[in-house]
Amino acid sequence: MQYFKFTKDNIEISPLGFGCMRFPVIDNNLSNIDEKKSEEMIRFAIDNGINYFDTAYNYHSGSSEIFLGKVLKNGLRDKIYLASKNPVWLVEEYSDFERLLDEQLERLQTDHIDFYLLHSLYNKTYKKIIDLDVFKFLDDAKKKGKIKYAGFSFHDELPLFKTIVDAYDWDFCQIQLNYMDRNMQAGLDGLEYAYSKGLGVIIMEPIKGGKLANASEEVEKVWSESKVKRSPAEWALRWVLNHKEVSIVLSGMSTLDQVKENIRIANSKLHNSLTKDELGFIDRVTDIYNKRVKVGCTSCEYCQPCPFNVSIPDIFEMYNNMYIYDTVEQSKKSYEKLKESLKDVSQCTECGVCENICPQHLEIISLLKESEKELI
Numbered sequence: 001m002q003y004f005k006f007t008k009d010n011i012e013i014s015p016l017g018f019g020c021m022r023f024p025v026i027d028n029n030l031s032n033i034d035e036k037k038s039e040e041m042i043r044f045a046i047d048n049g050i051n052y053f054d055t056a057y058n059y060h061s062g063s064s065e066i067f068l069g070k071v072l073k074n075g076l077r078d079k080i081y082l083a084s085k086n087p088v089w090l091v092e093e094y095s096d097f098e099r100l101l102d103e104q105l106e107r108l109q110t111d112h113i114d115f116y117l118l119h120s121l122y123n124k125t126y127k128k129i130i131d132l133d134v135f136k137f138l139d140d141a142k143k144k145g146k147i148k149y150a151g152f153s154f155h156d157e158l159p160l161f162k163t164i165v166d167a168y169d170w171d172f173c174q175i176q177l178n179y180m181d182r183n184m185q186a187g188l189d190g191l192e193y194a195y196s197k198g199l200g201v202i203i204m205e206p207i208k209g210g211k212l213a214n215a216s217e218e219v220e221k222v223w224s225e226s227k228v229k230r231s232p233a234e235w236a237l238r239w240v241l242n243h244k245e246v247s248i249v250l251s252g253m254s255t256l257d258q259v260k261e262n263i264r265i266a267n268s269k270l271h272n273s274l275t276k277d278e279l280g281f282i283d284r285v286t287d288i289y290n291k292r293v294k295v296g297c298t299s300c301e302y303c304q305p306c307p308f309n310v311s312i313p314d315i316f317e318m319y320n321n322m323y324i325y326d327t328v329e330q331s332k333k334s335y336e337k338l339k340e341s342l343k344d345v346s347q348c349t350e351c352g353v354c355e356n357i358c359p360q361h362l363e364i365i366s367l368l369k370e371s372e373k374e375l376i
């Protein structure tokens with residue numbers, strides 16, 4: 001594995017980080033991680049040089065940290081850098097920051113977290129934690145040795161991103177970026193800004209939560225014009241890693257084959273490696289998709305579990321797929337099944353919990369109604 005220098009200490013980090021948000025699960029139950037398959041994937045990744053693992057308090061409804069802690073304690077903890085995130089939406093008073101961190105250390109069965117992020121900052125959460133003296137908490141946690149490097153993950157607009165970058169002596173930040181989202185949230189401008197200020201930049205959702213891994217006939221035609229044959233997922237990962245400002249790309253892999261493919265990519269030439277023609281293919285595919293997307297949901301699952309069991313990301317995926325991949329019949333069939341399991345739009349009481357946590361700030365309630373109209 002090749003390694004990139006990261007942080008002011010120039011530690012060596014694999015360009016591919018393991019996103020622990022999309023482990024394989026049993027019975028479609030997000031909190032029921034398939035531990036056998038997932039452990040095999042983790043061990044394979046570590047044996048092949050991956051040394052950055054990214055989890056969070058809420059991934060897999062809380063099971064991700066617990067599972068990772070169990071796996072890592074068997075001699076693997078010292079082989080990797082561990083990243084996790086403070087769920088700032090649960091913080092009501094100053095003492096909550098450290099209480100949650102201590103709970104995470106216990107779940108992860110470790111005495112420190114190498115890379116600790118304030119999770120999913122946007123306007124509302126940022127104001128709240130500033131008022132609660134969050135930087136004092138980060139300084140204090142570093143002094144106590146509970147965390148080594150401090151960062152934040154971000155889901156709002158560029159001006160706020162710049163404000164946050166300038167507000168503290170961050171070691172790194174984590175932003176969403178893929179060829180479809182160049183100008184969304186922090187976007188490419190944010191990437192360059194953070195880099196220019198000396199922050200290490202970690203990318204999440206490089207394959208747009210898996211959406212860019214599937215290609216319609218129209219998209220396939222574009223890829224087929226390239227002399228070098230690559231899977232759609234590889235095109236997406238390579239586009240992100242082509243940027244010299246990117247230190248790590250996180251991928252939430254759900255099969256061992258995906259781990260293998262992504263490790264192979266991470267071992268090849270990355271920064272500034274795509275030719276003008278190759279970038280042109282990617283631009284053409286971007287145009288095709290842009291014309292078709294109905295709802296900008298990335299299936300990050302932050303809105304899950306819904307208090308009334310509405311499978312929000314699944315519904316948006318079915319709706320989008322109808323337009324992006326022409327899966328009208330398949331989407332309608334899938335929605336019918338969702339109705340049988342009482343997870344469809346009719347269960348929604350418009351409580352708004354989902355809209356408060358959605359990192360994309362989607363107007364979920366009205367979009368659900370719009371989706372249902374076409375799915376029934």
Ligand SMILES: NC(=O)c1ccc[n+]([C@@H]2O[C@H](COP(=O)([O-])OP(=O)(O)OC[C@H]3O[C@@H](n4cnc5c(N)ncnc54)[C@H](OP(=O)(O)O)[C@@H]3O)[C@@H](O)[C@H]2O)c1
Nearest residue numbers: 019020021153204205206207208209210213233250252254
């Ligand atoms: N801090 C935050 O606010 C935040 C938000 C979102 C994510 N994250 C972190 O960032 C990580 C990365 O984001 P993400 O999981 O959305 O990444 P992603 O790479 O955009 O999407 C992951 C999905 O892409 C597909 N995939 C990955 N490699 C593939 C391959 N080689 N071939 C075909 N398909 C492939 C899989 O989809 P299928 O499972 O459908 O096959 C996988 O579940 C997360 O796991 C999490 O750790 C953080």
